Structures are given as structure tokens and as C-alpha cells.
Amino acid sequence: MNALAEKLGARLKARKQKLVTAESCTGGWAAQAMTAIAGSSDWFERGFVTYSNAAKEEMLGVRHATIEMHGAVSEETAREMALGALKHSRGTVSLAITGIAGPGGGSAAKPVGTVCFAWARKGHDAIAETQRFSGDRDAVRRQSVEHALSKVLQLLDAG
Numbered sequence: 001m002n003a004l005a006e007k008l009g010a011r012l013k014a015r016k017q018k019l020v021t022a023e024s025c026t027g028g029w030a031a032q033a034m035t036a037i038a039g040s041s042d043w044f045e046r047g048f049v050t051y052s053n054a055a056k057e058e059m060l061g062v063r064h065a066t067i068e069m070h071g072a073v074s075e076e077t078a079r080e081m082a083l084g085a086l087k088h089s090r091g092t093v094s095l096a097i098t099g100i101a102g103p104g105g106g107s108a109a110k111p112v113g114t115v116c117f118a119w120a121r122k123g124h125d126a127i128a129e130t131q132r133f134s135g136d137r138d139a140v141r142r143q144s145v146e147h148a149l150s151k152v153l154q155l156l157d158a159g
Contacts, residue, residue: 001142004149005033011156012043012093019152020091021047022060022081024072024098025115029145045091050081056098060084073098073110075128078118082126093155094120095148101140115144119155127155 012019021030031047034040048059053072056062061084062077070076081096099115106112113133120126133143 001033001146001149002036004146004153005037008149008153008156009034009037009040009043011153013039015156017092017156018043018045018090020045020085020089020094021148022085022094022096023047023049024051024056024081025101026097026099026141026144026148027051029141030095030097030148033145033149046089048081048085048088056081060088071110073100073114073116075116075118075130078116079120079126079128082118082120082128086120086122092122093152095152096120097144097148099140099144101137101144103137113140115140115147117144117148117151119148119151121155 023030028049034044050056050059053067060081062080066076066080078096078098082094085094096118100106100112102112116130118126118128133140
């Protein structure tokens with residue numbers, strides 16, 4: 001993951017972008033991966049760990065109705081998290097991660113390993129997607145962070 005974070009950091013710096021993270025099931029792992037790189041203050045703005053629904057609402061402005069209607073683990077919630085992270089920071093690009101890392105908490109509709117992501121850039125709509133990862137709690141969380149960071153890299157490369 002260090003190589004990915006270093007590559008992303010270099011790309012953010014070259015494009016004069018600042019990353020902000022909004023994390024739930026990963027508990028700040030994406031922010032930790034980015035800040036483990038020396039010089040990250042040049043391109044990492046801040047991270048929000050919003051594990052509870054109340055934190056998502058209070059810190060990021062996720063609407064209570066969104067969580068009630070779609071659930072905390074939903075693309076709709078992830079989009080609002082990503083946009084809220086931009087709104088409540090000086091970041092220019094954001095990522096959001098919300099999911100069910102397990103071992104409990106899953107359902108037939110949203111089994112353990114279901115993770116919803118969103119990414120946003122200032123002045124653009126947020127994009128979101130859902131992935132299903134396998135493995136134990138640590139594996140689901142690690143795969144989630146790697147996926148989220150990889151997608152930021154793709155978005156930066158796309159322009």
C-alpha cells in the first residue's frame with residue numbers, strides 16, 4: 001500500500017490537489033496510509049472518521065433522511081460523505097468509504113464485505129460504486145483502502 005500512497009501523493013502534488021478522506025468502516029486507514037508518506041502535508045488536507053451515523057450527519061452533513069432511506073452502507077450515503085468532506089475542508093478531491101467489514105452486521109441484501117465508495121472533485125458531481133470483498137475484517141478493510149486510493153489515482157489521470 002505504501003507504493004500506491006506514494007504514487008498518489010506524487011500525482012496530487014504535481015496537480016496541486018489536496019485529498020480529504022471520509023471513512024467509516026476503514027476507521028481512518030486511508031488517511032493513515034497517505035500520512036505515512038513523508039511530505040504528505042503538501043497534498044493531504046484532512047481525514048474524517050465518521051463511524052457512527054450521527055458523526056456522518058454532524059461532521060459531513062449527510063442527511064438523516066438519506067441514511068433512513070438507503071442505509072449508512074449505500075452509494076447515496078457515500079456520495080453525501082464525499083461531498084461533505086469537500087464542503088467541510090480545504091480539500092479539492094475526496095474519497096468516502098462506508099461498508100460492512102464483519103464479521104457480523106451483514107444481511108442478505110448487504111452481506112459482510114459490501115463496501116460503498118464515492119469520490120468527488122471540487123466543481124464536479126460525486127461518483128459512487130459498490131464492491132464486495134472477501135476475507136476477514138482486516139482483509140475487507142485493506143481491500144477497501146486500496147480500491148479507494150486506486151480510484152483517486154484513476155480520476156486524477158482522467159483529468
